[in-house]
Amino acid sequence: MDSGAIRRRLALGLAVLTASGLIAIASPGSAQADDFCSGRQVRTLSFSTGSVRVYKRDSYVCAVTVPNKVSGKQSMSVSVQARGSRPAADIGQYTQYAGPVVVHAGHRCVWVRGSVGSGSVSSGWFLC
Numbered sequence: 001m002d003s004g005a006i007r008r009r010l011a012l013g014l015a016v017l018t019a020s021g022l023i024a025i026a027s028p029g030s031a032q033a034d035d036f037c038s039g040r041q042v043r044t045l046s047f048s049t050g051s052v053r054v055y056k057r058d059s060y061v062c063a064v065t066v067p068n069k070v071s072g073k074q075s076m077s078v079s080v081q082a083r084g085s086r087p088a089a090d091i092g093q094y095t096q097y098a099g100p101v102v103v104h105a106g107h108r109c110v111w112v113r114g115s116v117g118s119g120s121v122s123s124g125w126f127l128c
Contacts, residue, residue, distance in 0.1 A: 036100040037062035042127065045112060049119030052078060052112055056127065059106045064099035065114035076116050083109045083125065 039057025050067040065078040076098035079089035082105040090098045103110070109125040 037064055037102075043112075043123075045114065045121045045123055047114070047116075047119045047121040050076075050114070050116035052114035052121055052123075054080075054110075054112055054123075056105075059104055060102055061105045061110050061112075061127065062100050062102045063112050063114070064097050064101075065116060066097050067116040070096055074117050076114075078114045079112070081111045082106070083111070087111075087113075 037053070037055035039055040039060070039062065041053060042056045043054040045052040045054065049069075050065055052063055052065050055062045061080055061082070063078050063080045065076050067074065067076065073093040073095050075092075076094045077089060077091040078099040078101050079087040079091075080101050080103045081087035082103050085103065085108075088101045088103050090101050092098065098114070098116075105127065109128040110123075111125055112123040114121050
């Protein structure tokens with residue numbers, strides 16, 4: 001490969017990196033709760049003050065709690081428990097979402113819980 005071809009490839013690589021960097025800078029804070037869980041959404045557990053979105057990919061289950069109304073920091077939680085294991089949880093004061101929480105479920109059932117303020121939901125065993 002001659003030096004001209006190498007320079008062209010380096011210039012193309014630099015252009016791609018620059019463009020992706022500009023896109024990232026142009027949209028700060030635009031990440032949604034859905035961006036943190038990969039896989040397909042398998043269930044939405046709605047309750048009075050928010051919802052828990054549940055995703056599955058291969059043997060992993062991921063959940064995020066999202067409030068109906070974003071209004072400063074408020075108490076939020078999300079937990080996922082694979083049958084036979086302890087729950088994995090994220091509990092705290094958040095503005096936009098709690099989680100994501102990911103567990104390896106394999107072929108086991110899972111139990112998902114979530115809350116925003118005084119509202120909460122508990123799924124019971126599913127994905128069995």
